[in-house]
Amino acid sequence: MIAGLRAIEFLYLVNLEDGEAFFFNNVLEGGKAKDSVCVLLTRMTGDWYNNTVVGGEGGNITRGFHIRDGEKLRMLNNIVVRPRGSDTAGPLGEALNVIGGLPRELESNAFGGWRRLLEQRAHEGAVLTGEADLASELNAVDGNTVGGAVHRNIDAEASDVFLSLETGNYRLEPGSPCIDSGTDVSGPPYNGPTADHEGRDRPARTVGRKPQYDIGAYEFY
Numbered sequence: 001m002i003a004g005l006r007a008i009e010f011l012y013l014v015n016l017e018d019g020e021a022f023f024f025n026n027v028l029e030g031g032k033a034k035d036s037v038c039v040l041l042t043r044m045t046g047d048w049y050n051n052t053v054v055g056g057e058g059g060n061i062t063r064g065f066h067i068r069d070g071e072k073l074r075m076l077n078n079i080v081v082r083p084r085g086s087d088t089a090g091p092l093g094e095a096l097n098v099i100g101g102l103p104r105e106l107e108s109n110a111f112g113g114w115r116r117l118l119e120q121r122a123h124e125g126a127v128l129t130g131e132a133d134l135a136s137e138l139n140a141v142d143g144n145t146v147g148g149a150v151h152r153n154i155d156a157e158a159s160d161v162f163l164s165l166e167t168g169n170y171r172l173e174p175g176s177p178c179i180d181s182g183t184d185v186s187g188p189p190y191n192g193p194t195a196d197h198e199g200r201d202r203p204a205r206t207v208g209r210k211p212q213y214d215i216g217a218y219e220f221y
Contacts, residue, residue: 003029011036011056021046024193025217027170030056030082037063038080045072049185049192050202052170052217054158055082055095055114064095064114071101075109076190077182079216081158082113083165094119102130102142105149108183110156110215111135154181154215161216172220179220182213 002013011033014023021044028051030036036056044067056062064080067073080095093115102120111117118138120130132138135153142150156177163169172178184203185192196202196219203211204219214220 001027001029003031010034012040013038015040016044017042019044019046021048023048024050025195025197026051027197027217028053029168030054030058030062032057034058035061037061037066039065040068041065041070041073042068044070046074047190047192048073048075048078049190050077050182050196050213050215050217052079052197053081054165054170055080055093057083062093063097064111066097067099067103069100070098070103073103074105074190075103076105076107076185076192077213077215078109079156079161079170079178080109080111081156081161083158096120096138098130099124102150106138106153107150108152108154108181108213108215110154110161110178110181111138112155112157112161152181152183154178156215170216171218172214172216174220176220178215180212180214182215184213186213 013028028038038053055064095111095114096118098120118132130141135155138153139151142148161176163171163173186194197217202219203213204221205211
């Protein structure tokens with residue numbers, strides 16, 4: 001787990017620039033910093049699969065992902081939520097803040113609790129070129145209502161997803177909308193994780209149930 005529990009003013013949990021990264025099965029927790037960006041990616045390529053990102057509770061800049069020129073990224077099966085009851089009245093609070101083009105694949109992610117789901121601009125300070133408040137709006141932002149580079153993303157409140165948000169137990173609770181809602185990334189072209197954060201098989205192989213990928217760092221067992 002990567003957590004910013006002691007930060008007070010400003011926090012980046014992950015800040016990567018000009019490279020390639022493959023980020024699977026991680027848990028990121030934003031904490032209570034006044035300003036926080038869980039993940040800042042600048043001119044990065046690579047794959048982000050099955051991560052659980054719980055945004056901070058601050059009242060100013062609070063973002064899940066801030067992506068600059070990330071058109072070669074792939075983001076699948078990630079949970080990106082912020083607890084309800086956090087200070088969502090701050091002027092900046094997006095799950096995805098994108099400068100430049102969207103990631104080349106943005107699929108089967110779960111979002112909830114943010115002031116906005118997506119704000120996209122061609123460059124810093126420019127007018128909005130893409131925006132969404134709901135997953136259905138995000139799924140249509142590339143002009144495709146079914147399929148395309150952006151699809152199968154869902155809305156999911158943090159309180160409905162995890163076993164215990166209050167204690168930081170980010171395993172999926174029974175009935176979580178993230179169960180069986182992921183994309184299989186085990187083989188080509190993704191070559192993603194075949195185990196979860198705790199090393200258990202992904203997808204879960206349960207008697208009487210067709211194996212399907214879950215969204216987030218933990219597979220439901």
